[in-house]
Amino acid sequence: MSLPPFDQSTRTTFTETPNPSWAYGQKTDSTAAGAKWMEGEKGGWKVINTAEEDRLKLYTLMISGIVPRPIAFVSTISESGVENLAPFSWFNMVTNHPPIVSFACSNVPAGLKDTAHNVKNSQGFTVNIISEPFVEQANATAIDTPPEVSEWAFSGLTKASSIHVKAPRVKESAFSMECELFQSIDIVHPDTGEQSSTLVLAHVKYIHIRNDVLNERGLVDIAKFKPVSRLGDISYARVGDAFRIPRPSWQQEKDKFAELAHTAGNL
Numbered sequence: 001m002s003l004p005p006f007d008q009s010t011r012t013t014f015t016e017t018p019n020p021s022w023a024y025g026q027k028t029d030s031t032a033a034g035a036k037w038m039e040g041e042k043g044g045w046k047v048i049n050t051a052e053e054d055r056l057k058l059y060t061l062m063i064s065g066i067v068p069r070p071i072a073f074v075s076t077i078s079e080s081g082v083e084n085l086a087p088f089s090w091f092n093m094v095t096n097h098p099p100i101v102s103f104a105c106s107n108v109p110a111g112l113k114d115t116a117h118n119v120k121n122s123q124g125f126t127v128n129i130i131s132e133p134f135v136e137q138a139n140a141t142a143i144d145t146p147p148e149v150s151e152w153a154f155s156g157l158t159k160a161s162s163i164h165v166k167a168p169r170v171k172e173s174a175f176s177m178e179c180e181l182f183q184s185i186d187i188v189h190p191d192t193g194e195q196s197s198t199l200v201l202a203h204v205k206y207i208h209i210r211n212d213v214l215n216e217r218g219l220v221d222i223a224k225f226k227p228v229s230r231l232g233d234i235s236y237a238r239v240g241d242a243f244r245i246p247r248p249s250w251q252q253e254k255d256k257f258a259e260l261a262h263t264a265g266n267l
């Protein structure tokens with residue numbers, strides 16, 4: 001399949017929301033785009049009982065539907081000093097107080113992946129965010145090297161010293177977190193008793209952010225940061241256009257709810 005070349009120009013532009021005139025109670029099918037979306041339901045639903053589904057099919061289905069996923073690019077170090085690097089997209093922020101992020105490493109036939117093994121050794125690790133210019137390098141580190149082989153050398157990526165943990169940061173990453181293990185949870189299948197993966201809760205101790213990706217408010221500017229996310233199969237995505245919607249506050253909005261209840265008699 002021939003594909004158009006990657007568009008190197010920055011594409012994240014802030015636009016209006018999909019339906020800027022939306023008001024409380026307005027149905028999705030009241031716009032042309034919304035009506036078209038709801039029409040799709042006419043094709044019916046496929047319902048899957050996970051207990052009866054083949055595990056590989058469940059994997060491919062779930063990673064195609066739970067999207068886009070941020071990616072933790074995790075740098076760890078083994079007891080014998082081998083530096084390991086690998087991406088994990090079953091990743092997210094858990095809370096800011098204390099600052100905790102999570103990622104999950106599924107087991108391989110031989111047992112724990114090197115990352116899951118290494119995070120438990122109390123030497124600390126780093127979680128780095130991947131930007132478009134080095135996604136090929138990052139992807140290469142997903143290779144299933146034996147534990148004694150480091151992924152750093154052939155990735156083309158550069159180690160940067162951490163200030164708190166032993167494992168290096170990825171110098172190419174504009175947003176890196178130095179972490180200590182907060183808790184690791186063995187995920188055991190309730191029916192089979194098989195340990196299938198390890199959920200890592202990481203306590204973020206230091207954050208390194210490249211100044212050039214920050215805006216005047218000291219926050220990360222998405223257009224400069226160019227983070228990549230994971231989709232289904234072997235697909236990645238870049239951030240497309242963005243839009244802003246204020247988070248509603250009951251204090252400010254309650255009169256509109258009362259009005260709606262009065263006119264529609266449905267609240």
Ligand SMILES: Cc1cc2nc3c(=O)[nH]c(=O)nc-3n(C[C@H](O)[C@H](O)[C@H](O)COP(=O)(O)O)c2cc1C
Nearest residue numbers: 086087088089090104105106113114115142143144
């Ligand atoms: C973008 C991307 C995301 C991935 N996400 C995960 C994940 O969330 N969990 C997982 O177990 N493996 C994931 N993998 C596969 C691991 O990166 C791969 O198994 C790697 O070899 C593990 O390295 P390690 O054994 O050195 O820890 C992902 C691979 C890629 C390319």
